[in-house]
Amino acid sequence: MPQTPPAGAGKTAKPRRPRAKMTVTSGEDVRLTGDRLVVRLPGNGERTSASGLLIPATAAPAPRRLAWADVKLIGPDVRVAKQGDRVLFLPSSGLEVDLDGQDLILLRERDVQAVSSPPAAGTRKDRTPGQYL
Numbered sequence: 084m085p086q087t088p089p090a091g092a093g094k095t096a097k098p099r100r101p102r103a104k105m106t107v108t109s110g111e112d113v114r115l116t117g118d119r120l121v122v123r124l125p126g127n128g129e130r131t132s133a134s135g136l137l138i139p140a141t142a143a144p145a146p147r148r149l150a151w152a153d154v155k156l157i158g159p160d161v162r163v164a165k166q167g168d169r170v171l172f173l174p175s176s177g178l179e180v181d182l183d184g185q186d187l188i189l190l191r192e193r194d195v196q197a198v199s200s201p202p203a204a205g206t207r208k209d210r211t212p213g214q215y216l
Contacts, residue, residue: 113156113182114158115156115157115158115159116158116159117158117159117160117191118158118160118161118162118191118192118193119157119158119161119189119190119191119192120154120156120157120158120161120164120170120189120190120191120192120195121154121155121156121157121180121182121187121188121189121190122152122153122154122155122170122172122177122187122188122190123152123153123155123185123186123187123188124150124152124174124188125151125152125153147173148173148174149171149172149173149174149196150171150172150173150174151169151170151171151199152169152170152172152188153167153168153169154166154167154168154169154170155182155187158192160192161192162192163192163195163198164192164195164198165200167200167201168198168199168200168201169198169199169200170190170195170196170197170198170199171195171196171197171198171199172190172194172195172196173194173196174188176190176191176194177189177190177194
């Protein structure tokens with residue numbers, strides 16, 4: 084009696100597909116749906132190590148490394164961020180989108196780990212404490 088191989092034997096892992104890239108041409112009015120955000124990573128993708136070494140963008144990214152990005156567009160259901168904020172997110176959780184010649188990333192609000200808002204108008208970071216009498 085011939086034996087049948089166990090389920091899953093002989094199968095190879097599927098190659099991972101690259102992230103999808105969407106393109107929007109200029110002149111179109113873009114309105115996001117639901118809890119979507121479009122963000123732009125600052126700089127050219129190069130990083131500096133703690134010891135000051137330059138890590139080029141072409142180097143393999145550190146696994147599971149979070150990144151900060153500036154919010155450019157928000158959907159109607161986004162509650163935690165607004166345009167101009169910086170958000171912390173996992174880059175592999177988003178989709179790349181080309182919007183007016185800029186490479187941006189489309190995220191869902193649930194992929195945002197933290198939000199940093201710019202300082203309010205009229206507040207100064209270099210303020211020194213006053214005299215205490």
